Amino acid sequence: MLPFARVTMIGLGLIGSSIARGIRAEMPSVEVTGYDAEPQVRERAVEIGLCDDIADSAGAAVIDADLVILCVPVGAMGAAAAEFADDLPADAIVSDVGSCKESVAAALAAALPNATIVPAHPVAGTERSGPDAGFATLFHGRWCILTPADDTPELAVERVAEFWRRLGADVERMEPAHHDRVLAVTSHLPHLIAYTIVGTASDLEEVTESEVIKYSAGGFRDFTRIAASDPTMWRDVFLSNREAVLDMLQRFSEDLSALQRAIRWGKGDELFELFSRTRAIRRSIVEQGQDDAREDFGRTHD
Amino acid sequence: MLPFARVTMIGLGLIGSSIARGIRAEMPSVEVTGYDAEPQVRERAVEIGLCDDIADSAGAAVIDADLVILCVPVGAMGAAAAEFADDLPADAIVSDVGSCKESVAAALAAALPNATIVPAHPVAGTERSGPDAGFATLFHGRWCILTPADDTPELAVERVAEFWRRLGADVERMEPAHHDRVLAVTSHLPHLIAYTIVGTASDLEEVTESEVIKYSAGGFRDFTRIAASDPTMWRDVFLSNREAVLDMLQRFSEDLSALQRAIRWGKGDELFELFSRTRAIRRSIVEQGQDDAREDFGRTHD
Known part of the structure; x- marks a missing residue:
């Protein structure tokens, strides 16, 4: 039995459009409605047939939804919910996919004082948007x-959990x-550091930006991929999770x-000791299926 | 016409063994000799038929080489050359593949005062070793x-350049x-930062190492890949290129x-401005073929 029959996505960027596509693939009988504040995004969603209805x-988007x-x-969560x-x-x-949970929970509770809210954060994404x-x-x-x-009803939590399991998540x-x-440590700090180092590299006087780009295969290019993530999303993350980010x-x-x-x-011994320790953590991440084992620096290998 | 007829690799790790395989693929008539200070590496090289001779x-390895x-x-460059x-x-x-050039040039010149030396650095690698x-x-x-x-003869420089072009490099x-x-900025600093952040994440009290591993897909896993690089190689890089690394x-x-x-x-405006700027650099790197355009955070996509 499906946990929901009519799901509405508010916001049709990378995550919203992935959920819409995931529902199509895994729960095809579910009716999917979409809304985005940007008219061009709504138009594009219609063009590519992203949802059953845009x-x-x-307000019109949620009117008969059982999951929003x-x-x-x-x-932007609070204002979007108030709408x-x-x-x-x-x-x-009501659920969400925000990368910070304390601030979002507070914003949603304020905007929707009588709603059943189950905040969620799928730890997944790419460097693309839209x-x-x-x-x-x-x-x-x-x-x-x-x-x-x-005090959230257990049944509501379980229905949202089942929804995500159907999309393939644990x-x-x-x-x-x-x-x-x-x-803050597994996601926000890495993004902050990546943005910083890409900024530092592009501001040097004696090393040109074209040299930085040309010789980026020595490690720098990996940081630029993270630093290509959506600017609005990440500005909001750092401001919303300020205390934890500043502490880390x-x-x-x-x-x-x-x-x-x-x-x-x-x-040298101190450096060697740290560099050996970090290698073991990488091994665990690959063993637990949270990253690909292929050696990705050799990207043209296969 | 091939630039060299008999090439010797001293050191058969990731780079040495890639050169040996590249010669086999691109210059099959060249005779390849290998040597590694580690007996197990020499044995393994024999087992997998990496070179014509191990x-x-x-001394025995270089005795009839025209490129070493x-x-x-x-x-380890100076001591290896002295041998x-x-x-x-x-x-x-004589050439090399070291990631720092001033210190290596000095070490090689001291160990081989009469040799023709053309230092080289192929900006390529993976997180694997051996x-x-x-x-x-x-x-x-x-x-x-x-x-x-x-004062290096131009012909010697051109022969080494042609050798690398044959291996597919620019x-x-x-x-x-x-x-x-x-x-220091495109490679050494990114590695130093990656090693540091992985160390920081594994030393927290209130966030466990297992949580760090579990939720690493939010960005952290990309840093662990870089921080899985060879500890000895990187210790040496930071000590050899100390001034430039400390400055960056x-x-x-x-x-x-x-x-x-x-x-x-x-x-928020300052953050947004930086995060938008860094995105453009990513675009240039992809346009210049120095990285793959595929969205790599979605690693299971294809």
Whole structure:
């Protein structure tokens, strides 16, 4: 039995359009309605037949939904929810896909004081954006973290969990605050660092930007891929999860200073010890299926 | 006409074994001799038929070579060259594949005062190590940077350039000091940052290592791939290119502090401006063929 019969996506970018495609592939009898604040995105969604129906307003989109998923930048969640608050059916469940959970939970609760809300975060994505970027298998084998409040009905949580399992994800539950600290280190800090180093490299005087691009295969290009992620989404993430990000950044800076010192004083043993330890973590990630084992620096290999 | 008839590789790891395989594929009439200081690596090279001959000593390996390529960590270049100094034919050219050029040029010149030396750096690699990790196409479409001294005979430089072109690389020339600064930013700094962040993530108290691994698909896993690179090689790189690496690290830290400040004070515009700028650099790298255009975060896509 399917957990929902009529699902509405508010926001049709990479994640929203991947969910729409995933429903088509895995739950074809579900009726999918979409809405996006950008008229061009709605037009494009109609063109490519992304959903059964594309609504002209958020209110019209949710009017007969039993699941509404907000797929907009975390800073826009509250306003997007307020837009359809008056039209939301009483028995509908509201969820989202935001990368920060404490701030989003607060924004949704304020905008929809009487709704049943089950916040979710599928830990998956690509460096692309927009309705053409999504694909049905994006969530396969990835984790989706649910962060319901303690008083959320268990049945509602279980229906959202089953929805994500049908899309191919493994589901986990977490306290919102803990989620925000875990993701600060596994996702937000890496993006912040990648954006920074790409900025640093493009601002040098004696090394030109064309040299940076030309010789990027030595490691830099991997950072540029992360730093090509959606600017609006990531601006919102850093502002919304500020405390956890700043705390992780502080620890990172301390560790970087220690490494800087080891290099300055020629302490090869310290460097070697760290570089050996990090290798083991990579092994675990591949063993647990969270990354591909192929050697990806040799991208033209196959 | 082939630039060399008998090529010797000292060091049979990822790069040495890739060169051996590339010669087999692109210049099959060239006789390839290999040597590695590790007896197990020599044994493995014999087992997989990596070279025409595996020598038992560095001296025996170079005895009739017309090109000798040192493929050992940059900190081991001087000692490795000294081992075969007495057996090197007078007309042989010596080259290397080290990631730092000033320190290696000095070490080779000291160990081989009468030899013709053409230092080289193929900007290519993977996160794997050892004689089984190499493959013939590793250098296809990648840059190989030559950093000869001003008094090196032009014919010797051109022969080494032609050798790399035959392996599929594009060849560029650079002053050693400039090379070291360019690579400090496009390769050494990214690796240092990746090693640091993986270390930071594995040292947290309230977020467990297993959580870090589990939710790594949000960005962290990309850093672990870089941080899985060979520890000995990278220890040597940071110690050998110390000044340039420390200088780039200083600039990076300043930029990171500015970003930290923007987050703390909620300056979304500053973040957005940087995040948009970095996207354009990614586009150039893909356009110039230095990276794959496929969205790689969705690794299971195809």
